[in-house]
Amino acid sequence: MNFIISHLLSLLLLLVTTSAAAALDPAVLRDLASDDSDKKIAAIGELLASGDKQAEAVLRAMNDNALFVANDRLFYRVDGKALDAATGAAFPDAPDYADSVVVNNRVRGKLQNALAAFQLFNPDRDARLAAAKELQSNIDSSLIPVLKKALTLEIDPQIKKLLVLAHAQAKLHSPDPKERLVAVRTLSESNSAEVKSLLLSLLQKNGDTYAEPDPTVREAALAAIKSIESHLAWGEALSNVFSGLSLGSILLLAALGLAITYGVMGVINMAHGELLMVGAYTTYVVQNIFRTHFPDLADYYVIAAIPVAFVVAALVGMVLERLVIRHLYGRPLDTLLATWGISLILIQAARVLFGPQNVEVRNPDWMSGSIEVLANVVLPWNRVIIIGFAVGVLALVWLLLSKTRLGLYVRAVTQNRSMASCVGVHTGRIDMLAFGLGSGIAGLGGVALSQISNVGPDMGQGYIVDSFMVVVLGGVGQLAGAVWAALGMGILTKLIEGWTGAVIAKILILVFIILFIQKRPQGLFALKGRAVYGGV
Amino acid sequence: MKRRDFLKAVTAAVALPEAFVSLPSFAADTIKVGILHSLSGTMAISETALKETALMTIAEINANGGVMGKMLEPVVVDPASNWPLFAEKARQLLTQDKVAVVFGCWTSVSRKSVLPVFKELNGLLFYPVQYEGEELERNVFYTGAAPNQQAIPAVEYLMSKDGGSVERFVLLGTDYVYPRTTNKILRAFLKSRGVTDADIMEEYTPFGHSDYQTIIAKIKKFASEGKKTAVISTINGDSNVPFYKELGNAGLKATDVPVMAFSVGEEELRGVDTKPLVGHLAAWNYFMSLKNPENDKFINMYRDWAKKRNLPNADKVVTNDPMEATYIGINMWKQAVEKAKTTDVDKVIEAMAGQTFKAPSGFVVKMDEKNHHLHKPVFIGEIRPDGQFNVVWKSKGLIKAQPWSPYIPGNEKKKDEPDSN
Numbered sequence: 037m038n039f040i041i042s043h044l045l046s047l048l049l050l051l052v053t054t055s056a057a058a059a060l061d062p063a064v065l066r067d068l069a070s071d072d073s074d075k076k077i078a079a080i081g082e083l084l085a086s087g088d089k090q091a092e093a094v095l096r097a098m099n100d101n102a103l104f105v106a107n108d109r110l111f112y113r114v115d116g117k118a119l120d121a122a123t124g125a126a127f128p129d130a131p132d133y134a135d136s137v138v139v140n141n142r143v144r145g146k147l148q149n150a151l152a153a154f155q156l157f158n159p160d161r162d163a164r165l166a167a168a169k170e171l172q173s174n175i176d177s178s179l180i181p182v183l184k185k186a187l188t189l190e191i192d193p194q195i196k197k198l199l200v201l202a203h204a205q206a207k208l209h210s211p212d213p214k215e216r217l218v219a220v221r222t223l224s225e226s227n228s229a230e231v232k233s234l235l236l237s238l239l240q241k242n243g244d245t246y247a248e249p250d251p252t253v254r255e256a257a258l259a260a261i262k263s264i265e266s267h268l269a270w271g272e273a274l275s276n277v278f279s280g281l282s283l284g285s286i287l288l289l290a291a292l293g294l295a296i297t298y299g300v301m302g303v304i305n306m307a308h309g310e311l312l313m314v315g316a317y318t319t320y321v322v323q324n325i326f327r328t329h330f331p332d333l334a335d336y337y338v339i340a341a342i343p344v345a346f347v348v349a350a351l352v353g354m355v356l357e358r359l360v361i362r363h364l365y366g367r368p369l370d371t372l373l374a375t376w377g378i379s380l381i382l383i384q385a386a387r388v389l390f391g392p393q394n395v396e397v398r399n400p401d402w403m404s405g406s407i408e409v410l411a412n413v414v415l416p417w418n419r420v421i422i423i424g425f426a427v428g429v430l431a432l433v434w435l436l437l438s439k440t441r442l443g444l445y446v447r448a449v450t451q452n453r454s455m456a457s458c459v460g461v462h463t464g465r466i467d468m469l470a471f472g473l474g475s476g477i478a479g480l481g482g483v484a485l486s487q488i489s490n491v492g493p494d495m496g497q498g499y500i501v502d503s504f505m506v507v508v509l510g511g512v513g514q515l516a517g518a519v520w521a522a523l524g525m526g527i528l529t530k531l532i533e534g535w536t537g538a539v540i541a542k543i544l545i546l547v548f549i550i551l552f553i554q555k556r557p558q559g560l561f562a563l564k565g566r567a568v569y570g571g572v
Numbered sequence: 573m574k575r576r577d578f579l580k581a582v583t584a585a586v587a588l589p590e591a592f593v594s595l596p597s598f599a600a601d602t603i604k605v606g607i608l609h610s611l612s613g614t615m616a617i618s619e620t621a622l623k624e625t626a627l628m629t630i631a632e633i634n635a636n637g638g639v640m641g642k643m644l645e646p647v648v649v650d651p652a653s654n655w656p657l658f659a660e661k662a663r664q665l666l667t668q669d670k671v672a673v674v675f676g677c678w679t680s681v682s683r684k685s686v687l688p689v690f691k692e693l694n695g696l697l698f699y700p701v702q703y704e705g706e707e708l709e710r711n712v713f714y715t716g717a718a719p720n721q722q723a724i725p726a727v728e729y730l731m732s733k734d735g736g737s738v739e740r741f742v743l744l745g746t747d748y749v750y751p752r753t754t755n756k757i758l759r760a761f762l763k764s765r766g767v768t769d770a771d772i773m774e775e776y777t778p779f780g781h782s783d784y785q786t787i788i789a790k791i792k793k794f795a796s797e798g799k800k801t802a803v804i805s806t807i808n809g810d811s812n813v814p815f816y817k818e819l820g821n822a823g824l825k826a827t828d829v830p831v832m833a834f835s836v837g838e839e840e841l842r843g844v845d846t847k848p849l850v851g852h853l854a855a856w857n858y859f860m861s862l863k864n865p866e867n868d869k870f871i872n873m874y875r876d877w878a879k880k881r882n883l884p885n886a887d888k889v890v891t892n893d894p895m896e897a898t899y900i901g902i903n904m905w906k907q908a909v910e911k912a913k914t915t916d917v918d919k920v921i922e923a924m925a926g927q928t929f930k931a932p933s934g935f936v937v938k939m940d941e942k943n944h945h946l947h948k949p950v951f952i953g954e955i956r957p958d959g960q961f962n963v964v965w966k967s968k969g970l971i972k973a974q975p976w977s978p979y980i981p982g983n984e985k986k987k988d989e990p991d992s993n
Contacts, residue, residue, distance in 0.1 A: 073733070073734050100957075101956060101957070101962070133863070135863075136962075138962055138963070138964055139954075139962070140734055140735075140851075140954060140964040141735075141736055141826050141827050141830050141851045141853075141954065142733070142734055142735075142736055144826070144827055144850075144851055145827035148827065173827070173828055174827060174828075229792060229793070229795070229796035230796065230828065232796050232798075233795065233796040233797060233798050233799075234798075235798075236796075236797055236798025236799075237798040237799065239798065240798060240799070268796075272789070272793070275785075275789050276786075276789070279783075279785035279786055279789070282785065283783055283785075286783075387612060390884070391883075391884040392611060392612050392616040392617075392620055393616060393617050393620060393884070394617055394810055394813070396842060396844075398845055399817070399845065404820070404821065404845065404848075405821060405823075405848075406821050406822060406823055408823075412792070414822055414823055416818070416821035416822060417821070418817075418821065419785075419821075488782070488814060488817065489782035489813070489814050490782065490810045490813050490814065492617070492810065493612075494613065494614065498780050498782070530785070530786055533786040533787075534786050534789075534790065537775055537776060537777075538775075538776070538777040538778060538781055538786070538787070539747050539776055539777065539778055542778060
């Protein structure tokens with residue numbers, strides 16, 4: 037072990053000494069800036085082979101679009117400073133408008149692999165791991181020497197495993213059929229879809245000849261593909277369930293507020309979608325305030341937006357209730373028209389205040405990217421966090437409704453309004469508070485929506501139908517019903533979508549709900565006991 | 573004075589001078605031009621910028637002395653992304669406001685809805701957006717791209733070595749006439765290049781779709797079948813934001829499965845974190861990142877305009893291809909009017925043939941002598957971390973439009989010019 041570390045150190049030392057000694061070959065640099073992608077790729081290979089620190093800096097700048105050509109000489113910019121590509125010394129009188137070296141996808145694949153290859157000798161384990169992960173696609177034979185060297189030096193088993201796979205990929209087109217056979221057998225250990233694709237490409241027929249001439253290698257490839265596919269099948273099922281859960285959690289957040297307002301007061305609130313919009317725009321405003329006033333904390337604006345959105349949406353809801361809706365209790369058709377009018381007013385207000393275009397709400401860094409559970413199960417962070425958020429909101433609402441006095445009153449009014457009034461519950465106040473609560477939860481839903489879909493004046497319109505479907509399917513006045521309905525609709529949609537496509541899936545879900553309501557008008561869960569509706 | 577008499581007097585006092593003032597001014601000093609873009613509804617995201625571009629171009633023309641010594645007077649109407657309303661507003665512009673020309677429409681369905689009006693009243697429409705072709709109307713000039721000026725070169729690029737030698741294609745679009753027709757053309761084109769049906773997957777989503785998890789999973793699966801795969805996206809409107817967000821989060825990198833988009837430009841990417849999207853592609857006839865004096869002038873003019881008009885995010889406005897096409901259209905119409913020495917529709921249509929204009933793309937684009945489409949350059953760009961595009965391929969010179977795609981059977985008999993009516 038000590039031996040290996042000292043080996044590593046001596047190699048690093050070697051890298052440092054070479055970089056101090058010589059400037060990069062101008063011919064290679066010229067090829068790097070040529071219009072021909074083949075030349076560029078060859079130049080990248082040579083720079084990688086040199087192992088030079090300066091070469092790494094140049095390649096990194098190239099990847100960042102910061103490598104420029106001026107009068108046949110290359111320079112790059114790091115932190116606002118212009119540096120000579122050949123030596124890394126300051127580059128005086130660099131023109132402000134120089135053409136950057138164009139990198140297309142083909143070149144970028146090689147470039148990123150080369151940069152990762154440099155990192156394979158980084159003393160930091162995480163950097164090496166990231167590099168090894170990067171080196172799992174677009175591997176060609178030019179990387180063999182680097183991978184070999186890294187394999188002899190690497191001590192971490194996880195990284196080593198990845199490097200073995202990368203090395204096997206590079207060897208797939210080796211002229212020696214025995215080496216190819218070994219490579220294919222090694223790759224059967226992999227569980228990535230890219231490797232499967234790579235192995236399948238060996239079995240492609242071009243006229244009468246296969247891409248892989250040796251039948252034993254082809255057989256081994258077939259066996260390897262089978263083994264990889266069995267790994268992948270699990271992942272696929274898991275991803276399907278996850279996307280269903282994710283859609284379900286979003287539907288739940290959108291519909292939960294409605295479950296309270298519609299369930300408790302029987303108000304058909306067509307402006308519910310606009311309360312989601314209010315929540316989303318509040319998130320946008322909070323984001324902007326953080327950007328201008330607390331740039332250091334800008335990544336945490338979402339957390340601050342949660343209570344603010346709740347309060348703002350709840351206030352809007354309560355104002356609506358006091359001004360309009362309370363005068364229309366017991367007249368569902370009038371409420372429907374009035375709230376629809378309100379929704380139009382709110383949409384137009386958003387248009388006047390924020391403009392007709394969608395506004396930009398950026399995911400904070402900790403909500404971007406994804407977590408890799410299995411090789412082909414990649415769960416985006418924003419969706420994972422929203423599922424957690426939905427669970428949290430649900431728990432809060434449940435606690436509020438079942439453990440507090442307000443919740444008790446709300447439930448009493450839901451079950452029998454006149455009886456509750458008789459025993460001294462101030463139903464008018466409860467109505468206002470319940471409506472405010474429902475609206476506030478819609479505001480929370482808006483915060484979640486702002487992280488995955490568009491924030492614009494019309495955004496609520498897209499959710500109002502889905503929300504009503506969830507509430508009706510779940511059974512009016514039932515929290516548990518809304519939960520099951522949202523999850524069921526989410527998973528069902530995703531299953532059908534995978535099979536028929538999004539357009540047909542939407543139609544089928546609608547048909548299914550209509551049939552279900554025909555069969556069971558009270559929804560999944562019905563209120564038991566002497567519930568009285570419309571008895572205001 | 574009785575109340576009713578008073579009211580009458582007031583009405584007369586208000587109405588009469590207005591009639592006296594507006595009639596002569598209409599006849600003498602100004603030429604009215606209509607602007608027919610949705611300023612509300614789903615398409616507002618894209619069309620609002622076109623209205624601003626049109627107003628800016630008109631202001632520029634007026635500042636330089638107008639057209640034949642007359643000022644242009646813009647008449648802006650809002651068809652609100654409502655297709656039948658487009659026809660109604662077009663009729664209003666032509667009959668009530670008596671505009672000399674209309675600049676407008678974005679979606680193909682809105683264009684199809686106003687066509688009968690323009691034909692009936694012999695109006696003149698300039699349409700600034702890339703579209704599916706299969707149409708050639710005497711009363712319309714198309715300043716956006718036909719399929720052979722965008723879709724076909726883009727797919728050819730993907731099949732080339734630099735594009736990644738793609739052999740397998742996902743055709744992904746919003747469910748309406750433009751994506752369906754474009755994909756029909758592309759399927760026929762791919763077949764002519766030896767791509768089999770098994771290597772083509774077609775998927776559509778409704779307008780405003782926002783959950784792309786399943787589709788990305790499907791693409792991943794389709795891409796793992798042993799052949800290099802690419803996605804051709806004709807997703808339109810604000811669905812693009814959730815699509816690209818999901819794409820970035822799912823880690824589908826451009827070096828593995830590139831996505832080539834036909835309706836995504838600088839404007840659509842404004843709301844997206846573009847760092848994970850570096851390398852995904854778009855094909856257009858103009859990019860904001862092109863470096864030439866005309867483009868610098870165009871960008872600066874629009875920036876100043878945005879500041880003057882106090883548009884939202886005025887310091888970060890971007891220009892894009894349909895905006896350039898709007899700019900070209902209005903300027904070409906001005907040249908044609910000056911050549912014809914009248915705004916009479918028939919004479920202007922005649923004078924439009926062969927008009928040229930030094931466009932912000934850096935090329936001198938030309939209106940075809942016959943087919944009402946522009947000869948345009950084609951660029952293919954890759955998304956940069958800052959949301960702009962790096963041009964990785966451009967056509968050698970201008971490409972003539974083929975509104976009737978040769979890849980749709982029966983088109984070979986159609987004439988390359990509109991029927992005169």
